[in-house]
Amino acid sequence: MSSTASPLFTGIGVTAPNGLGTEAWWRATLAGEHGIRPVSRFDATGYPATLAGEVPDYEPERHIPSRLLPQTDHMTRLALTAAEEALSDANVDPDGLPEYAAGVVTAASAGGFEFGQRELQALWSKGGQFVSAYQSFAWFYAVNAGQISIRHGLRGPSGVLVTEQAGGLDVVAQARRQLRKGSALMVTGGVDGSLCPWGWTGHLAGGRMSTVAEPERAYLPFAGDARGHVAGEGGAILILEDAAAARARGARTYGALAGYAATFDPAPGTDAEPGLRRAVELALDDAGLAAGDIDVVFADGAGIRDLDRQEADALARVFGPRGVPVTVPKTMTGRLLAGGAALDLAAALLSVHEGLIPPTVHVTSPADDCPVDLVTAVRRGPVRHALVLARGHGGFNAAAVVTAVPDS
Amino acid sequence: MAEMTLEQLTGLLRECAGEEEGVDLDGDVLDRSFTNLGYDSLAMLQVIGRIEQDYGLTLPDEVVAEATTPRQFLARMNDGLSEVARPA
Numbered sequence: 353m354s355s356t357a358s359p360l361f362t363g364i365g366v367t368a369p370n371g372l373g374t375e376a377w378w379r380a381t382l383a384g385e386h387g388i389r390p391v392s393r394f395d396a397t398g399y400p401a402t403l404a405g406e407v408p409d410y411e412p413e414r415h416i417p418s419r420l421l422p423q424t425d426h427m428t429r430l431a432l433t434a435a436e437e438a439l440s441d442a443n444v445d446p447d448g449l450p451e452y453a454a455g456v457v458t459a460a461s462a463g464g465f466e467f468g469q470r471e472l473q474a475l476w477s478k479g480g481q482f483v484s485a486y487q488s489f490a491w492f493y494a495v496n497a498g499q500i501s502i503r504h505g506l507r508g509p510s511g512v513l514v515t516e517q518a519g520g521l522d523v524v525a526q527a528r529r530q531l532r533k534g535s536a537l538m539v540t541g542g543v544d545g546s547l548c549p550w551g552w553t554g555h556l557a558g559g560r561m562s563t564v565a566e567p568e569r570a571y572l573p574f575a576g577d578a579r580g581h582v583a584g585e586g587g588a589i590l591i592l593e594d595a596a597a598a599r600a601r602g603a604r605t606y607g608a609l610a611g612y613a614a615t616f617d618p619a620p621g622t623d624a625e626p627g628l629r630r631a632v633e634l635a636l637d638d639a640g641l642a643a644g645d646i647d648v649v650f651a652d653g654a655g656i657r658d659l660d661r662q663e664a665d666a667l668a669r670v671f672g673p674r675g676v677p678v679t680v681p682k683t684m685t686g687r688l689l690a691g692g693a694a695l696d697l698a699a700a701l702l703s704v705h706e707g708l709i710p711p712t713v714h715v716t717s718p719a720d721d722c723p724v725d726l727v728t729a730v731r732r733g734p735v736r737h738a739l740v741l742a743r744g745h746g747g748f749n750a751a752a753v754v755t756a757v758p759d760s
Numbered sequence: 761m762a763e764m765t766l767e768q769l770t771g772l773l774r775e776c777a778g779e780e781e782g783v784d785l786d787g788d789v790l791d792r793s794f795t796n797l798g799y800d801s802l803a804m805l806q807v808i809g810r811i812e813q814d815y816g817l818t819l820p821d822e823v824v825a826e827a828t829t830p831r832q833f834l835a836r837m838n839d840g841l842s843e844v845a846r847p848a
Binding site: 423486 | 779805
């Protein structure tokens with residue numbers, strides 16, 4: 353029987369452009385060290401956008417079993433690496449749980465595009481018999497959830513959500529749903545990336561990529577000279593457990609998932625207010641909190657003037673102008689598609705756990721029409737509740753509240 | 761065409777589908793089942809696709825279905841190779 357208390361986050365695994373592994377990433381994040389550099393995974397010099405956030409020093413053979421190497425895209429390897437770290441961090445052995453007690457729900461956007469591009473090139477240049485048998489699933493949206501499930505024997509309710517950037521938050525709500533239905537533990541979050549010509553072309557077609565070539569000037573959310581975003585790879589895998597089950601096994605906890613809500617934007621061309629403010633208010637309601645209880649907001653930070661104004665406006669309506677500290681650590685990583693909000697959740701959890709707000713880099717001051725109290729240097733002090741926002745291309749809004757939990 | 765050896769088969773298994781932890785393909789594997797060695801049907805499909813490319817032949821489905829160990833696989837495979845090599 354599941355408990356009614358908010359579920360608890362008990363494990364974090366990270367693969368990020370500014371750090372491989374939770375410890376390296378968090379240290380870099382607090383130090384304001386970014387990981388945005390010229391693309392190295394393919395020759396991007398002929399494209400309008402030439403910068404990306406790539407996970408550094410990743411040697412697949414050191415992290416991935418030999419049997420899984422021929423059948424996994426780069427982003428799936430990163431996801432498997434983060435999942436292994438998260439489970440180990442939670443100090444949980446899935447083999448010790450009842451067979452269907454633990455599941456996996458991850459966020460995705462494109463699936464394994466780099467793998468898929470290679471196989472499609474083999475198809476048209478050499479013929480069908482040269483296409484890898486593993487293309488059947490390696491490209492697929494659900495592949496990360498599937499591979500994590502198989503590797504760790506997690507046979508409970510599992511799935512994938514595809515809501516672009518919002519996915520990193522939507523999945524923890526889906527995980528919470530499964531815990532309420534009786535699962536004991538869920539592996540959730542998102543790790544994503546498609547840094548290959550095929551993926552890059554898709555990113556460019558979205559029209560939101562920055563074409564600025566200097567890493568320090570390319571992605572400037574809330575700034576007057578915002579010019580779009582930098583795309584990156586990576587994300588975070590999180591362990592979310594039923595509170596009673598976590599306490600019963602004496603798990604160390606980072607924080608609780610106190611509230612969540614999702615909304616959809618009105619149809620393009622209508623004058624109605626975007627759905628973000630409503631998502632914030634509904635998430636606060638779900639958490640049973642007032643605006644004044646929130647000590648930091650991890651913003652979506654689109655880096656597009658219109659979208660930044662929308663987000664600043666939503667925050668001003670709920671918290672008052674410059675009424676709450678706002679930070680965008682993804683200025684250090686670029687936007688990680690379905691992995692971005694999951695990484696922000698990891699940062700929010702460490703923020704409430706340690707009483708530290710990580711900085712936004714490269715933006716010296718927000719534009720006048722974005723009245724946010726932007727955190728540009730680490731701030732210390734109790735962080736009781738953190739709000740994480742994510743907006744996905746196509747109208748998705750999601751908001752999640754995480755809350756500090758005293759060590760028991 | 762020269763017959764396929766066990767070393768060539770294990771080399772292709774390793775290259776196309778990796779090697780299961782705890783399994784030593786250089787050990788005594790001739791009569792162990794592919795399943796026991798950690799290879800599922802998709803892994804076998806991958807390996808067979810590669811053999812067909814390398815040897816320029818088509819292996820009938822029943823060869824794959826009936827050959828559950830490297831010894832059985834090599835026997836059927838090399839039968840096929842000698843047939844291919846036989847003048848029409």
